[in-house]
Amino acid sequence: MTPVKALEQHGQAVWLDFLARGFIANGDLKKLIDVDGVKGVTSNPSIFEKAIGSSDEYDGAIGSALKGGDRPVIDLYEALAVEDIQHAADVLRPVYDQYDGNDGYVSLEVSPYLALDTKATIAEAERLWKQVDRSNLMVKVPATPEGIPAIKHLISKGISVNVTLLFAQQAYIDVAEAYLSGIEAYVAGGGNPSHIGSVASFFVSRIDSAVDKQLDDKIAKANDPTEKERLAALKGKVAIANAKLAYQHYKQLYAGPRWDKLKAAGAKPQRLLWASTGTKNKAYRDVLYVEELIGPNTVNTVPPATLDAFRDHGVPRANSLEENLDDAKQVLADLEAAGISLDEITKQLVKEGVQLFADAADKLLGAVAFKRETVLSQRIDAQTLALGTTLAKSVEASTEEWRAAGKIRRLWEGDAAVWSNTDEAKWVGWLNSAAAEKAKLADYQDFAQWVKAEGFTDAVVLGMGGSSLGPEVLAETFGEVSGFPKLHVLDSTDPAQVRATRDAVNLTSTLFIVSSKSGGTTEPNVMKAYFFAQVSAMLGADKAAAHFVAVTDPGSSLEKLAKQQGFARIFHGDPTIGGRYSVLSPFGLVPAAAAGIDVAKFLDSALAMVRSCGADVPPQQNPGVQLGLALGLAGLAGRDKVTILSSKAVADFGAWAEQLIAESTGKDGKGLIPIDGETLGEPAAYGNDRFFIDLRTEAETDAAHDAKLQALEQAGHPVVRIVLKSADQIGQEFFRFELATAVAGSVLGINPFNQPDVEAAKIKTRELIEAFEKAGSLPAETPAISTAEADLYTDDKNAATLRKAGADGDLASWLKAHFARAGAGDYVALLAYIARNPDHIDTLQHIRLAVRDRQHVATCAEFGPRFLHSTGQAYKGGPDSGVFLQITADDAHDLAVPEQKASFGVIKAAQARGDFNVLTERRRRALRVHLKGDLAAGLKMLDAAIAEAIN
Ligand SMILES: O=P(O)(O)OC[C@H]1O[C@](O)(CO)[C@@H](O)[C@@H]1O
Numbered sequence: 023m024t025p026v027k028a029l030e031q032h033g034q035a036v037w038l039d040f041l042a043r044g045f046i047a048n049g050d051l052k053k054l055i056d057v058d059g060v061k062g063v064t065s066n067p068s069i070f071e072k073a074i075g076s077s078d079e080y081d082g083a084i085g086s087a088l089k090g091g092d093r094p095v096i097d098l099y100e101a102l103a104v105e106d107i108q109h110a111a112d113v114l115r116p117v118y119d120q121y122d123g124n125d126g127y128v129s130l131e132v133s134p135y136l137a138l139d140t141k142a143t144i145a146e147a148e149r150l151w152k153q154v155d156r157s158n159l160m161v162k163v164p165a166t167p168e169g170i171p172a173i174k175h176l177i178s179k180g181i182s183v184n185v186t187l188l189f190a191q192q193a194y195i196d197v198a199e200a201y202l203s204g205i206e207a208y209v210a211g212g213g214n215p216s217h218i219g220s221v222a223s224f225f226v227s228r229i230d231s232a233v234d235k236q237l238d239d240k241i242a243k244a245n246d247p248t249e250k251e252r253l254a255a256l257k258g259k260v261a262i263a264n265a266k267l268a269y270q271h272y273k274q275l276y277a278g279p280r281w282d283k284l285k286a287a288g289a290k291p292q293r294l295l296w297a298s299t300g301t302k303n304k305a306y307r308d309v310l311y312v313e314e315l316i317g318p319n320t321v322n323t324v325p326p327a328t329l330d331a332f333r334d335h336g337v338p339r340a341n342s343l344e345e346n347l348d349d350a351k352q353v354l355a356d357l358e359a360a361g362i363s364l365d366e367i368t369k370q371l372v373k374e375g376v377q378l379f380a381d382a383a384d385k386l387l388g389a390v391a392f393k394r395e396t397v398l399s400q401r402i403d404a405q406t407l408a409l410g411t412t413l414a415k416s417v418e419a420s421t422e423e424w425r426a427a428g429k430i431r432r433l434w435e436g437d438a439a440v441w442s443n444t445d446e447a448k449w450v451g452w453l454n455s456a457a458a459e460k461a462k463l464a465d466y467q468d469f470a471q472w473v474k475a476e477g478f479t480d481a482v483v484l485g486m487g488g489s490s491l492g493p494e495v496l497a498e499t500f501g502e503v504s505g506f507p508k509l510h511v512l513d514s515t516d517p518a519q520v521r522a523t524r525d526a527v528n529l530t531s532t533l534f535i536v537s538s539k540s541g542g543t544t545e546p547n548v549m550k551a552y553f554f555a556q557v558s559a560m561l562g563a564d565k566a567a568a569h570f571v572a573v574t575d576p577g578s579s580l581e582k583l584a585k586q587q588g589f590a591r592i593f594h595g596d597p598t599i600g601g602r603y604s605v606l607s608p609f610g611l612v613p614a615a616a617a618g619i620d621v622a623k624f625l626d627s628a629l630a631m632v633r634s635c636g637a638d639v640p641p642q643q644n645p646g647v648q649l650g651l652a653l654g655l656a657g658l659a660g661r662d663k664v665t666i667l668s669s670k671a672v673a674d675f676g677a678w679a680e681q682l683i684a685e686s687t688g689k690d691g692k693g694l695i696p697i698d699g700e701t702l703g704e705p706a707a708y709g710n711d712r713f714f715i716d717l718r719t720e721a722e723t724d725a726a727h728d729a730k731l732q733a734l735e736q737a738g739h740p741v742v743r744i745v746l747k748s749a750d751q752i753g754q755e756f757f758r759f760e761l762a763t764a765v766a767g768s769v770l771g772i773n774p775f776n777q778p779d780v781e782a783a784k785i786k787t788r789e790l791i792e793a794f795e796k797a798g799s800l801p802a803e804t805p806a807i808s809t810a811e812a813d814l815y816t817d818d819k820n821a822a823t824l825r826k827a828g829a830d831g832d833l834a835s836w837l838k839a840h841f842a843r844a845g846a847g848d849y850v851a852l853l854a855y856i857a858r859n860p861d862h863i864d865t866l867q868h869i870r871l872a873v874r875d876r877q878h879v880a881t882c883a884e885f886g887p888r889f890l891h892s893t894g895q896a897y898k899g900g901p902d903s904g905v906f907l908q909i910t911a912d913d914a915h916d917l918a919v920p921e922q923k924a925s926f927g928v929i930k931a932a933q934a935r936g937d938f939n940v941l942t943e944r945r946r947r948a949l950r951v952h953l954k955g956d957l958a959a960g961l962k963m964l965d966a967a968i969a970e971a972i973n
């Protein structure tokens with residue numbers, strides 16, 4: 023008989039503190055049962071980390087699991103763990119039967135992330151109990167203050183529990199009380215408790231490690247040799263003394279009338295299990311925590327090395343647990359007298375224990391996440407970060423801070439403290455929207471079939487910001503799908519642009535998708551009024567409604583109107599999702615379905631990134647967190663111009679990302695300024711305020727572009743490269759950027775879900791329109807100068823500053839003084855309230871690139887009112903580094919809005935003025951040039967004047 027097996031005769035069961043797939047499969051566990059009389063198995067997150075995370079033993083299983091479809095990282099891990107636990111339970115089942123359910127158990131720990139949450143612990147334990155579905159399972163629950171009520175509850179439901187992370191005698195007494203009252207409740211409910219098994223895992227070696235450390239400190243400080251000796255005599259003694267006294271409590275707790283009653287009802291005592299019995303200090307005997315803790319009705323769970331050592335040279339002593347109890351008490355008294363509080367140490371050990379297991383779980387999930395990404399590499403867009411040493415170091419430090427504080431899980435829970443601790447919790451619906459919409463796939467498919475059957479040739483989205491930019495990316499990226507209408511987007515009040523859209527479609531066969539979350543946004547309402555009237559004029563009012571669908575949040579004024587007018591369909595958005603985070607909700611998916619995009623495929627692809635960025639993927643492996651930390655930290659370090667370079671196949675992505683980044687982060691004088699559409703230049707063109715994100719598809723190789731990017735990286739600019747497997751995977755980028763923006767918002771310390779300064783401009787615009795409705799004209803304004811070609815406007819403060827800097831009677835002098843105000847770290851933004859068409863885009867591009875190359879500042883080229891619902895927030899509320907040139911013009915042909923005085927042209931003018939007023943109110947550097955007469959000629963003149971001004 024081996025010394026291990028001999029422990030049986032002393033009433034002690036030996037369990038194995040270890041588990042691994044191959045170890046069970048190749049019969050090693052069975053051998054230990056047969057040879058050494060091993061009667062149980064315990065696992066914990068560190069054990070699974072070693073088994074799954076630090077070996078390749080499970081790679082095949084992970085690969086096969088993913089063949090059936092992608093799965094969240096936590097599910098992948100749990101499936102493996104549950105299988106291992108089931109296999110071990112099956113090998114131990116004969117022991118369980120032989121000992122009438124007193125032994126033969128295998129333990130699986132609830133997630134350490136839940137250790138401080140009673141309700142979540144209960145739910146998880148119940149779920150695991152069901153999933154493993156073995157009578158000889160014990161669910162491990164920690165003895166934290168929150169864990170103890172969960173233990174009582176679980177026992178009362180007939181679930182076998184292994185209580186872990188027990189260090190203090192008082193905690194043990196509390197746990198025994200939870201067990202006894204749990205059993206009482208179970209019996210009171212008519213249950214027979216004989217099938218309930220439980221152990222209280224009292225940790226040993228960790229106590230000595232902690233106590234010895236404090237003793238060593240005191241020994242080093244003590245001068246008196248006897249004092250040193252007295253302290254040294256306590257080393258390696260406290261843990262055993264503590265365990266011995268706990269055992270005395272056990273004997274009392276499971277004797278007497280209360281226990282006799284339960285015993286008579288069939289209950290088994292909750293045995294003390296000595297855990298953490300591998301010797302950590304090499305100076306001690308390697309079987310110390312086995313030899314000294316032998317006693318009847320106890321369990322010792324040992325790691326394989328300790329088991330081998332005991333088999334080799336362990337010397338069992340009957341009831342060693344009850345030897346020298348007075349000495350044990352004296353050891354604890356001496357410790358107290360030495361000024362070391364065991365109470366404090368054990369409290370600390372519980373906290374550390376939770377953290378250590380959470381650390382192990384992070385490592386484990388990180389490893390599984392990595393394996394998942396490897397298996398799915400063909401389906402997940404790649405991201406590489408080249409950040410330079412300093413930024414990389416701060417990202418690394420923040421990554422660790424995020425990990426240790428569990429911030430990615432808190433973010434997914436919508437914990438407002440991750441951000442500014444205001445109303446963020448109300449705005450995190452986007453995290454789950456792709457999954458939620460997938461459940462509604464049939465609706466989208468049905469809608470797509472209807473659109474097809476109706477034979478629409480065109481579909482036009484009427485919306486702003488989040489309601490238009492996502493659909494625009496989809497239209498541009500996916501192009502036309504045969505059998506479905508061509509998707510257009512209109513997000514303007516510019517009369518020429520509205521007219522251009524009207525002329526681009528066949529009105530009698532066009533589907534209009536009126537999109538507005540709030541339903542109260544001016545632009546979609548007037549655009550809808552216009553097109554509804556147009557279609558009504560051609561088909562009659564009763565038939566027109568059949569060409570309109572609404573996408574809006576429940577209860578909005580748009581919904582009411584759509585109902586009243588009998589729109590063909592009304593789709594509801596989720597009010598917990600803000601506009602710019604809404605593309606993976608009906609605001610993106612309804613236009614997608616209408617355009618014949620395969621919504622199922624699109625969502626599946628997006629969901630792969632949702633999983634990659636999941637709450638269960640630790641920050642280091644989480645691409646959204648990595649991008650977000652890099653963005654946020656770069657921003658704090660002054661690299662706040664997020665320059666987005668998107669290849670041809672995904673060219674429009676930046677227009678969407680721009681809104682997300684600017685409107686989310688640009689507020690309270692902080693934030694990131696997205697720079698979209700600036701052609702890639704030589705390093706000399708850029709200041710050191712840049713952060714580059716390059717997106718392209720795998721098929722689009724461009725050596726010249728890559729070389730330029732490489733040069734930027736070498737010049738010290740952070741460069742993030744994202745390579746999409748194909749443009750179809752654009753859905754992944756929506757989610758990656760959403761998560762990254764939320765993370766960056768946390769780093770910047772702002773609320774990434776509000777847009778306070780946009781609201782301010784809207785109010786000013788509304789006042790101006792009201793004034794127009796009353797007076798028939800907008801309030802008069804006086805130009806700073808007026809020439810035949812243009813008028814210049816600004817507020818008194820800007821005018822005074824510019825005059826001081828040399829602005830006088832001609833346009834060029836004003837422009838010169840104005841652009842000269844843009845220095846290092848600033849950006850120049852052209853805000854043009856004109857039609858967004860290829861010619862105008864070209865002109866603005868020409869101007870911005872000239873400014874960039876001449877002044878080495880970042881530039882933005884934006885069209886109003888579109889940008890008001892996008893980057894406009896950051897321009898007004900973000901860092902005061904913008905130099906703004908607003909461009910307005912006479913409208914050659916205005917367009918009336920049905921049933922109101924203010925025409926499209928008037929609304930646009932009011933919007934420009936409202937925006938300008940807020941800019942100047944915020945003391946921003948802003949100048950407005952109003953072009954007179956022919957617009958093309960005016961723009962040409964402006965281009966030339968700016969060229970002159972900056973040269
Ligand atoms: O969908 P809605 O409510 O019309 O809003 C459109 C856009 O306006 C904004 O609220 C800003 O003005 C954006 O955040 C939003 O995407």
Ligand SMILES: O=C[C@H](O)[C@H](O)COP(=O)(O)O
Pocket residue numbers: 039064065066068186223225227228297298299300323
């Ligand atoms: O139940 C077992 C415990 O989790 C294990 O014994 C802890 O041991 P350690 O202190 O060596 O990590």
